[in-house]
Amino acid sequence: LALTDPDWLMRDTFCMWCRDSGLSVTVDRVGNIFARRQGTEDLRPVMVGSHLDTQVAGGRYDGALGVLTGLEIVRWLQDQGAVTRHPVEIVSWSNEEGARFRPPMLGSAVFAGALPLDRALATTDDAGMSFGAELERIGYAGVVPVPGAAPSAYFEFHIEQDDILEQRGADLGVVTSAFPVRGMAIRFEGETAHAGSTPMSRRRDALVGAAEVVAALPTLAERHGDQARASTTRMDVWPGCTGIIPSEVVLTVDFRHPQDDALAEMTGQLDRIIQRACERRGLGATTESVWEFGSGLAFDRELAAVVRRWAQRLGVETIDMASVAGHDAYWLATIAPAQIVFVPCVGGVTHNEHEDIDYARVLRSANVLAAAVLDAAR
Numbered sequence: 001l002a003l004t005d006p007d008w009l010m011r012d013t014f015c016m017w018c019r020d021s022g023l024s025v026t027v028d029r030v031g032n033i034f035a036r037r038q039g040t041e042d043l044r045p046v047m048v049g050s051h052l053d054t055q056v057a058g059g060r061y062d063g064a065l066g067v068l069t070g071l072e073i074v075r076w077l078q079d080q081g082a083v084t085r086h087p088v089e090i091v092s093w094s095n096e097e098g099a100r101f102r103p104p105m106l107g108s109a110v111f112a113g114a115l116p117l118d119r120a121l122a123t124t125d126d127a128g129m130s131f132g133a134e135l136e137r138i139g140y141a142g143v144v145p146v147p148g149a150a151p152s153a154y155f156e157f158h159i160e161q162d163d164i165l166e167q168r169g170a171d172l173g174v175v176t177s178a179f180p181v182r183g184m185a186i187r188f189e190g191e192t193a194h195a196g197s198t199p200m201s202r203r204r205d206a207l208v209g210a211a212e213v214v215a216a217l218p219t220l221a222e223r224h225g226d227q228a229r230a231s232t233t234r235m236d237v238w239p240g241c242t243g244i245i246p247s248e249v250v251l252t253v254d255f256r257h258p259q260d261d262a263l264a265e266m267t268g269q270l271d272r273i274i275q276r277a278c279e280r281r282g283l284g285a286t287t288e289s290v291w292e293f294g295s296g297l298a299f300d301r302e303l304a305a306v307v308r309r310w311a312q313r314l315g316v317e318t319i320d321m322a323s324v325a326g327h328d329a330y331w332l333a334t335i336a337p338a339q340i341v342f343v344p345c346v347g348g349v350t351h352n353e354h355e356d357i358d359y360a361r362v363l364r365s366a367n368v369l370a371a372a373v374l375d376a377a378r
């Protein structure tokens with residue numbers, strides 16, 4: 001998890017590997033790490049990277065694959081004695097997952113100027129520790145100012161997190177669009193009461209109202225086709241003690257749909273479901289939008305063409321895809337040409353400790369990425 005002791009150790013290890021490969025390492029104010037291989041001209045870098053943090057029960061490849069493939073590509077450039085006009089920079093973004101500190105993609109959002117630094121540093125985890133204090137504690141509150149300077153190109157190599165590539169027998173997905181994503185916090189307010197002496201008819205049980213909304217989401221999603229997603233990822237219950245009816249529940253809800261208007265329709269239906277649950281259970285409720293990304297996002301056509309061209313030369317089959325998951329490249333795409341390269345993960349299993357890759361297939365795509373990075377840096 002971001003900014004924990006294991007993250008600290010992992011960051012130190014990654015920086016050591018980068019320095020051992022002859023790269024200069026810098027860290028910005030929000031803890032994003034940049035490892036640079038110089039070019040021959042004073043040009044903006046070609047960046048390649050992803051994130052090293054993971055989920056509570058996450059796997060080994062979501063994020064780390066992209067950062068370490070970047071390092072391997074730079075080592076390959078070193079071994080070749082390759083000369084590039086642009087510097088090539090490996091980047092590891094802070095707190096992509098949002099598992100400990102919200103919002104997700106925090107480091108790249110600050111870098112791209114979409115999230116103010118002071119707000120990012122003030123974000124707290126469940127124990128009340130702030131992002132800024134934890135960043136200081138592990139020694140990664142760097143000095144490089146944010147927002148950062150836009151790179152000349154940004155590549156992100158990431159597991160697909162679904163099984164479309166596997167099903168279609170392709171080794172590489174060129175991401176051409178993104179699903180709009182909306183994260184919401186829904187707060188239900190009722191009244192505490194004794195779990196024994198208070199009759200059922202007199203209760204204003206916030207947990208029952210919230211549970212009715214949670215249970216309604218799968219049907220809501222199904223009504224909008226098989227690409228719609230509606231999930232509750234978290235439920236905070238207060239006081240959450242034996243013998244007392246909960247008076248306050250906060251649900252974290254995550255909606256995704258490839259079309260903006262369908263996503264808006266889903267959100268409207270959610271409002272009506274909340275309203276009905278509140279009427280039935282005598283509750284109040286408020287909905288707050290906590291993150292939104294992916295809408296109207298376009299990835300760079302030229303970079304996509306470079307990736308496709310090298311894939312063809314190297315005999316790697318590609319398909320164009322939409323990304324359903326959020327990625328740091330979403331924020332980079334708002335300030336620079338950006339391209340996500342998807343590779344298959346076994347059975348589409350992800351955010352799960354059994355996450356796995358077929359090494360030979362991923363290696364073929366990594367070679368395509370290496371060629372594309374070299375192409376863009378020359």
Ligand SMILES: [Zn+2]
Binds near residue numbers: 051062063096158
């Ligand atoms: Zn990821």
